Ligand SMILES: NC(=O)C1=CN([C@@H]2O[C@H](COP(=O)(O)OP(=O)(O)OC[C@H]3O[C@@H](n4cnc5c(N)ncnc54)[C@H](O)[C@@H]3O)[C@@H](O)[C@H]2O)[C@H](O)CC1
């Protein structure tokens with residue numbers, strides 16, 4: 271599914287209306303009908319809070335349908351003296367003809383009536399601002415939003431919770447805390463910003479039937495990951511052999527950390543990588559030999575390590591490494607001896623933060639970096655807060671600067687090659703446990719080894735990792751990396767073409 275900025279949405283809407291001749295009021299009515307699907311039919315007392323633009327126009331249309339359904343509807347128009355949009359006026363005039371209850375909020379005392387109505391209502395329809403919000407809100411509006419947040423039982427926001435900047439998710443003074451947001455036609459970019467989930471509630475997207483030819487013209491190349499994850503895994507031919515599914519090297523583990531190497535290697539095996547070799551520290555070799563039945567094991571010092579890198583279809587490097595000089599040597603060996611895709615994770619990324627030059631000069635864009643926000647911040651030389659505030663931009667810029675694929679982990683993991691951006695929608699806090707990142711590295715690596723290009727493998731890997739976690743968390747309070755590993759192969763079947 272496409273994700274749009276308010277600017278693109280405006281252009282799309284404008285072209286549909288002015289270029290294709292679609293009637294703007296008909297388009298608004300399409301929005302209204304789709305929003306109506308999300309009003310609980312059992313709710314009787316409904317408050318509709320409107321601003322003065324087309325978001326308010328949508329809300330007034332909803333009010334009209336609710337009155338027809340014999341609901342008790344109280345409408346509050348919060349324009350602060352501004353002129354209402356044309357289609358908003360159209361809906362308001364119809365409502366006047368229907369003798370609807372309409373109050374204007376003009377001064378602070380008018381808030382008493384709003385507060386009382388909201389506290390007596392079952393649901394508030396929030397149509398204050400949508401994609402048009404561009405400036406910081408003054409106290410007139412922040413007070414109204416505070417009233418909604420204080421007195422409401424349930425809020426249904428139209429398009430965007432009012433008060434959130436549709437472009438960057440910034441809270442423009444105050445923001446409605448919705449239980450559900452009905453987004454029109456596309457996801458808005460703000461939904462995927464750091465704190466958006468605290469305000470949007472559940473997000474549903476409703477189509478307005480805008481033709482594809484128009485939306486494709488204003489494609490900003492930002493999508494949710496389900497846009498490409500369906501049926502992208504090559505079918506496993508029954509006459510194939512282990513060589514068909516690639517030779518994979520996992521360079522992971524150190525004296526200090528043991529579990530990570532095991533998890534990454536086992537995840538790659540279970541994802542279907544053909545021949546997996548784990549290169550690890552000398553001390554770990556006997557332990558890993560006893561734990562990993564299907565993978566071969568060598569140590570970093572072994573001359574076989576460089577040989578196997580050269581023969582690999584994909585190398586993963588980083589889980590359980592330490593950020594010391596011997597790790598730098600391992601990272602250098604991996605980069606200088608391979609042309610194949612590489613997935614760098616964890617301390618390998620920390621090492622690369624101080625040696626970005628190692629990433630330059632590759633023929634193909636086939637290095638994947640999978641930082642969490644802390645690693646991303648170190649890599650970019652900024653704060654974690656900066657990363658969290660601008661996840662999409664930071665991931666994209668880093669992908670452009672390094673010519674790598676960036677998988678910026680966290681809630682709504684961002685995957686980008688610098689051109690296209692995919693935002694993952696699977697996964698939850700039930701998966702917040704040690705080893706999850708190592709497991710993801712193994713899955714992405716396992717997918718690349720089977721022939722998927724590194725970018726698609728990253729998008730699918732992140733998606734399936736979260737998808738399994740979501741599935742398991744329906745029955746389990748918390749989900750561990752081992753739980754995911756045990757189910758990968760079962761779930762991957764669903765993604766086979
Ligand atoms: N996209 C579509 O195809 C459709 C969208 N619909 C709905 O329309 C809104 C967008 O409507 P718009 O009139 O452009 O803007 P808003 O209603 O969000 O805002 C009104 C108005 O507010 C002004 N403004 C901006 N910042 C502030 C501020 N801080 N204080 C006061 N006023 C402010 C700004 O100038 C705007 O003009 C979209 O979200 C959908 O809900 C259609 O109904 C269906 C088609």
Ligand SMILES: [K+]
Pocket residue numbers: 325396397398399400427428429430431432
């Ligand atoms: K709204």
